[in-house]
Amino acid sequence: xxxxxxxxxxxxxxxxxxxxxxxxxxxxxxxxxxxxxxxxxxxxxxxxxxxxxxxxxxxxxxxxxxxxxxxxxxxxxxxxxxxxxxxxxxxxxxxxxxxxxxxxxxxxxxxxxxxxxxxxxxxxxxxxxxxxxxxxxxxxxxxxxxxxxxxxxxxxxxxxxxxxxxxxxxxxxxxxxxxxxxx
Numbered sequence: 187x188x189x190x191x192x193x194x195x196x197x198x199x200x201x202x203x204x205x206x207x208x209x210x211x212x213x214x215x216x217x218x219x220x221x222x223x224x225x226x227x228x229x230x231x232x233x234x235x236x237x238x239x240x241x242x243x244x245x246x247x248x249x250x251x252x253x254x255x256x257x258x259x260x261x262x263x264x265x266x267x268x269x270x271x272x273x274x275x276x277x278x279x280x281x282x283x284x285x286x287x288x289x290x291x292x293x294x295x296x297x298x299x300x301x302x303x304x305x306x307x308x309x310x311x312x313x314x315x316x317x318x319x320x321x322x323x324x325x326x327x328x329x330x331x332x333x334x335x336x337x338x339x340x341x342x343x344x345x346x347x348x349x350x351x352x353x354x355x356x357x358x359x360x361x362x363x364x365x366x367x368x369x
Contacts, residue, residue: 259320266312274305
């Protein structure tokens with residue numbers, strides 16, 4: 187019989203030996219692998235009691251910074267939204283009203299600023315594009331776990347820093363090490 191392809195293989199029906207039929211050597215070999223894992227150091231970190239330190243290049247949640255006087259730095263130029271590859275940032279610009287000089291640094295400010303954390307890929311391009319150094323990615327906060335998708339759309343209420351940090355350029359949690367277990 188002629189085959190259409192040359193992929194056919196001749197199958198030999200070889201008889202198994204006694205040791206192959208009882209499977210004991212194979213079972214013993216598998217048990218040794220399992221037993222080896224019992225004596226290795228655990229790689230599990232007991233979060234939240236023990237937290238791992240993040241690398242200096244870690245990018246966590248976003249924060250909108252304030253200047254040294256406590257006014258918002260963002261001037262609603264839109265460069266962060268344009269540079270975002272995931273299109274996660276939306277904003278609406280507004281003009282500063284008389285008497286709001288202590289709230290906003292420039293005449294134009296972002297009246298509505300939202301980041302959709304479901305879309306954000308934490309690339310840091312928004313941070314690099316900002317000419318006023320208004321947006322930064324923190325180094326210690328993980329994205330929260332929530333039950334409702336609308337809770338992951340962060341507005342200015344969650345993004346603007348609560349207290350002014352004059353050393354706002356510093357990012358990073360130091361060397362990538364883990365803390366010792368506390369019991």
